[in-house]
Amino acid sequence: MPTNPNAIAPSLVNELNELKRRLAAVERKPDVLAKFDRYPSTEWAAIGRGKVADNKWSSCGIANVTGLVYDRVECKFITDRIITGKAEAEIRLAAFRHYGNAQKECVSASDSFIIRGSTSRQIGTCLFQWIHSIPFGWDYSDEVSIYTIELQHRYVKGPTAEVPDRKQLLAFSKGVNTNSPDIGALKMPNNENFATAVVSETRPGVSLGWVTVSDPAELDPYDGSYNISNMHYCVGLTADRATNATTAGWGWYRGGTAEGGAPGNINDPFI
Template sequence: MNELAEVKRRLSAIERAPVPVSKFDRYPAVEWAAQGRPQVGGNVWSSVAIANATGLTFDRVEVKFITDFLLTGKREAEVRLAAYRHTGRAERQIVSASSVLNLTGTTDRTIGVVVLRWVHGIPYGWDYADDTTIYTIELQHRYKTGPEEYTPSTRDIFGFHKPTNRAAPGTGGALEMPNNETYETMVLPKTRPGVSGGWVTIPEIVGDSERYGSYSISPMHYCVGLPAERIPEASAKGWAWMRGTNGGWGRDPDITEPDFGV
């Protein structure tokens, strides 16, 4: 009975018919957070998230992710979905890709939400006799504009200061300063030779996004395979819905563009 069930499963996949035991293919979920994305390899396509799609049932997928620090004219992204074939020899071959979606952001910082629907183009029935071949669907990004160059800034603070690696003189610590006789002001007596007063320059504390001038894109919150009746608008070029960021479709699919092959 087990062998008969396995034959039926393989025939179902080859005939491109959904397996009746599931309404959608489940691919791994990941952390819900927008991560900083610097340029990689001279600004080639690099993967933000990878879903193992081996043994898929449906030829349409839906992907959702969030963005942060996309700023119009300063930090703009190009994103796409791509499918890859991985062999047992650790080789990685691109199978297909969506069109390029330009995410141009907004004038102020806004958390954006993006949903992509795509026909992935991975042929059914590939390598069923090969137990080492794996297929992945990857969300990829590259910079359209940016990252901005960061100009370090500093601030001046007035106060008492001393060398960090030197013990504070006196038993009361570095800031123990006696008043004068009329209690009108603070003085620096000779008994505190290691302590000075004046303006101290310190670096301004900023987050990684400001420091590197980069936007953030989360991994895929989900990547799920769905039948045509659930997402009829999915196509080989792709369909997108977005909120909290402006954007639109750019270049057509091109699997010859360089990527960060791993």
């Protein structure tokens, strides 16, 4: 056959590169029986999350994704006591590389998701999908590196503690380990006929003032913080199972109002 004068001569380097690419794709192809890439989480209870270290990003759900297959992940978690104007949350998903002596670096982060909640206490449910953007080519066999995807939070507003309107009594008080004054808190200047009885707060170890009456139901007063669970689950999914996943993140929230937040920033301070 006559040769095409416009044809490009084959390149051995290009062919080798294409062969390497195909081999890598075959090695990373999941088992046909694997419908999910599971990264187990363990807690499904909304736990109080206080403001940490000047409101830096703090992780409340961590999934070890070392050796992950899929680039799309989905997680689900619940919330409690996200109160509009008092305790509002900002959440995100972020990927981290752990190495060395407890060192940790953020390599990818979704946009943040602001949860305003509601004006009364409600249990909320949030589902989040994300393309984690972990760079292809990480050495998953590296024994000193572990990779995680973490559910993080920080406060938009709050925490605003609630002070219950407890009853108070005007009374004398003393410490349990303080000896009682000789005749109690009442000073009797005329002990012969008891003509006068003067209430005195100058007796040793005695004080006079308003004493709060404790209610057993309020021994642990609400500190104003919101509650967020660990991730109920965190899994890697195929594109047809996580069709809404993007590099910015996508999600829905039930149990109040929510809105989009700031673009993902791997340089934000975190714990």
